[in-house]
Amino acid sequence: MRGWALALVLLFSSATLAWADPPIIAGAADLKFALEEIAAAFKEDTKHEVSLVFGSSGNFYRQIGQGAPFRMFLSADEGFVFKLADAGKTVDRGELYAIGRIVILVPHGSPLKADGQLNDLAAALADGRLGKFAIANPEHAPYGKRAEEALRHAGLWEKIKDKLVLGENVSQAAQFATSGGTQGGIVAYSLALAPAVARVGNYALIPDSWHEPLRQRMVLLKGADEKTREFYRYMQQPAARAIMKRYGFLLPAER
Amino acid sequence: MDWTALILSLELAAATMVVLLPIGVWAGRKLAWSRFRGKALVEASLALPLVLPPTVLGFYLLVAMGGATPLGRWYESLFGHQLTFSFQGLLVASLIFNLPFAVQPMQRAFEAIAPEVREAALCCGMSRLRLLRRIELPLAWPGILSAMVLIFAHTLGEFGVVLMVGGSIPGKTRTIAIAIYDRVQAFDTTGAGIMSATLLVISMLAIGLSYLITAPGGIRRHD
Numbered sequence: 001m002r003g004w005a006l007a008l009v010l011l012f013s014s015a016t017l018a019w020a021d022p023p024i025i026a027g028a029a030d031l032k033f034a035l036e037e038i039a040a041a042f043k044e045d046t047k048h049e050v051s052l053v054f055g056s057s058g059n060f061y062r063q064i065g066q067g068a069p070f071r072m073f074l075s076a077d078e079g080f081v082f083k084l085a086d087a088g089k090t091v092d093r094g095e096l097y098a099i100g101r102i103v104i105l106v107p108h109g110s111p112l113k114a115d116g117q118l119n120d121l122a123a124a125l126a127d128g129r130l131g132k133f134a135i136a137n138p139e140h141a142p143y144g145k146r147a148e149e150a151l152r153h154a155g156l157w158e159k160i161k162d163k164l165v166l167g168e169n170v171s172q173a174a175q176f177a178t179s180g181g182t183q184g185g186i187v188a189y190s191l192a193l194a195p196a197v198a199r200v201g202n203y204a205l206i207p208d209s210w211h212e213p214l215r216q217r218m219v220l221l222k223g224a225d226e227k228t229r230e231f232y233r234y235m236q237q238p239a240a241r242a243i244m245k246r247y248g249f250l251l252p253a254e255r
Numbered sequence: 256m257d258w259t260a261l262i263l264s265l266e267l268a269a270a271t272m273v274v275l276l277p278i279g280v281w282a283g284r285k286l287a288w289s290r291f292r293g294k295a296l297v298e299a300s301l302a303l304p305l306v307l308p309p310t311v312l313g314f315y316l317l318v319a320m321g322g323a324t325p326l327g328r329w330y331e332s333l334f335g336h337q338l339t340f341s342f343q344g345l346l347v348a349s350l351i352f353n354l355p356f357a358v359q360p361m362q363r364a365f366e367a368i369a370p371e372v373r374e375a376a377l378c379c380g381m382s383r384l385r386l387l388r389r390i391e392l393p394l395a396w397p398g399i400l401s402a403m404v405l406i407f408a409h410t411l412g413e414f415g416v417v418l419m420v421g422g423s424i425p426g427k428t429r430t431i432a433i434a435i436y437d438r439v440q441a442f443d444t445t446g447a448g449i450m451s452a453t454l455l456v457i458s459m460l461a462i463g464l465s466y467l468i469t470a471p472g473g474i475r476r477h478d
Contacts, residue, residue: 024424024425029440032440032441051424051425051426053422053423053424053425054437054440054441055423063340063422066317066321066322066337066339066340067321067322067337067339067340068339068340068422068424069336069337069340069341069424069427169440171440171441172440174442175439175440175442178442194442196441196442196443197442200442
């Protein structure tokens, strides 16, 4: 009976393994649109495919620690990469690939103005125009953490705390911010620039001096194969850098 | 439409059904006809997944199957990969949360078989295997079939456990329910809408089928 069940399990595992051929790469949610474009360009140039999974960097950090079968990790916060490196889960200490920015994103028709100085947000809080406001969960999403810092800098954190809806990652926060259930949110610049998001809302950049820098670091994980290494190198090449630049990222100097 | 995810979900549902069918028949018969000490406790434990929040089950499975536990290490040494974040891990979770859906309808079906029928057959010298094949299973089949339908529909829709132990890996653990969640986050309302409609239709068919099977005047039972 048990042997029979195991045989069945093996049968199904072989069937599913055949699909999982391309290496799986974990990307921070702010890369959702940019990385998909880069992967498409990579496929065009090299005929190799990678499989992308998006989520909050903190969540990936936990999953990689628990043995998730990712080959490469593009974090939105280099701290997670360093912690994984210290735990011996990575090939090396990785490479800085981008510096991110945050924006205030408001859906069309919102009573809130897209004001990067957050003055209108303060006014909306005071006059009751603001019902709900979306950010990513600061506990494990780097962009949520930076949003919290910016709101603290503007002196709004205590007042806005009860009105926050927290996305599981910054992409969900952007979805919340534009779905009509909230009056807006603070999300990644790279998401606000994506056509799918730009269609539904306006944004304004929040000064980057208001929060710690979003130093985004990528790293190859133990067991990374040649295809993954090729993608890692590709991220540093002009084609990928041009795409990243288009999505509003500041890039480290070319080497 | 994420076909890989839909196929993965169908595979998971099929594997769950195949494994739980014999277990359900065995446990259902046992609970229907035997009296033993602690029977109420066994029945209660089998029903527990019905009320247990999926994230609670997911959390315990994550802890139990992780690489740091004896179970996790044993599995890894045997198969060379971890149980968490794999299809097999999802199958384990699926088997546990579907247990009541397999056992309870089958138990009710076996309970409905009059003891005299079985006694008569045994008196006439019918072997136990033949009794199972020729008398019990034909009489209990509506219950067995509705158990299968419930397992199928439930597996297709399960979200919480899969999210916790799966990690949304394409072709391995990204089931259709997770794919819908992912599509919404990716601002792909069309994709999410198509997949949701697909699941809605499948669920309606499944529940319709299970009502058709169990309703009096539906598919005829062997009376």
